Amino acid sequence: MARREPLTRDRILAAALALVDEEGLPGLSMRRLAKVLGVEAMALYNHVANKTEILDGLAEHVFAEIERADPALPWAERVRATVMGTYRALRRHPVVPLALATDQANPTSLRALQPLDDLIGALTEAGFDDDGTRRALGSLNSLVFGSLLLTTAGFARDQVGHAEQEQMDVYVRRVNPATLPNFARVLPALMAGDPEQDFEKALDMLMAGIEAAAPSPG
Numbered sequence: 001m002a003r004r005e006p007l008t009r010d011r012i013l014a015a016a017l018a019l020v021d022e023e024g025l026p027g028l029s030m031r032r033l034a035k036v037l038g039v040e041a042m043a044l045y046n047h048v049a050n051k052t053e054i055l056d057g058l059a060e061h062v063f064a065e066i067e068r069a070d071p072a073l074p075w076a077e078r079v080r081a082t083v084m085g086t087y088r089a090l091r092r093h094p095v096v097p098l099a100l101a102t103d104q105a106n107p108t109s110l111r112a113l114q115p116l117d118d119l120i121g122a123l124t125e126a127g128f129d130d131d132g133t134r135r136a137l138g139s140l141n142s143l144v145f146g147s148l149l150l151t152t153a154g155f156a157r158d159q160v161g162h163a164e165q166e167q168m169d170v171y172v173r174r175v176n177p178a179t180l181p182n183f184a185r186v187l188p189a190l191m192a193g194d195p196e197q198d199f200e201k202a203l204d205m206l207m208a209g210i211e212a213a214a215p216s217p218g
Contacts, residue, residue: 007037007039007043007044007046007047008047009047009048009057011037012033012037012044012047012048012054013054013057013058013061015033015036015037016028016033016054016057016058017058017061017062017093018036019032019033019036020058020093020095020096021093021095024095025095025098025099025104028051028054028055029051030044030045030050030051033054052104052105055099055104055105056105056106056107056108056109056112057107058093058095058096058099058105059096059099059100059105059107059112060107060109060111060112062089062090062092062093062096063086063089063107063111063112063113063114063115064111064112065085065089065092066082066085066086066089066114066115067081067085068082068114068115068118069081069082069085069118069122075122075123075125075126075214076122076126076207076210076211076214078118078122079119079122079123079140079207079210080203080207082115082118082119082122083119083140083143083144083203084199084200084203085115086115086144087144087147087148087196087199088196090144090148091148091151091195091196094148094151097144097145097148097149100145101145101149116137119137119140120133120137123136123137125216126210126211126214126215126216127214127215127216128214128215132213132215136210136213139206139209139210140206140210143199143202143203143206147195147198147199147202150195151195172187172191175187
């Protein structure tokens, strides 16, 4: 008889991440997770306190995937590398940014907060005071989370099913070029493009503004 793999926190989080990637946040419950792992729900509580701790653990796991920028790079390059790494890590698991944006997850571990600390260090090196750093971080976070929202729920989503495509076609046909000439003209472009390439271009524009505003741009 094959020996059952012991239940650990890492094994629970790995199963939870696979579950939410497939079924979304509504699919995650202690009972459902226990069934996937082949254990009783009460067994999970020996390793995690509740669903909130699981979501925090998932966010921590995803943030740990972000490769730290070379500290020898100029501050702007470090900011760009960290933001791109954050975007790519969260895009691989779109349920995690949703949990973060809706306050269902709020990890405070070193692994989760290291990218944020690196960004603050780079912006401080650029000469921003605390208020300037807060504004720059807000702009960068808005770009990351806004882009992810559009990718998963808007015109720029990665994969569109047949039913969704039909709904979008109906929407396009309802746009009257006579009354909305500008929107009608650019609508095909809004529905096209590569999400990651679009994000990189948007980040380039935002970084140009941040670098221009930096007190010590060198």
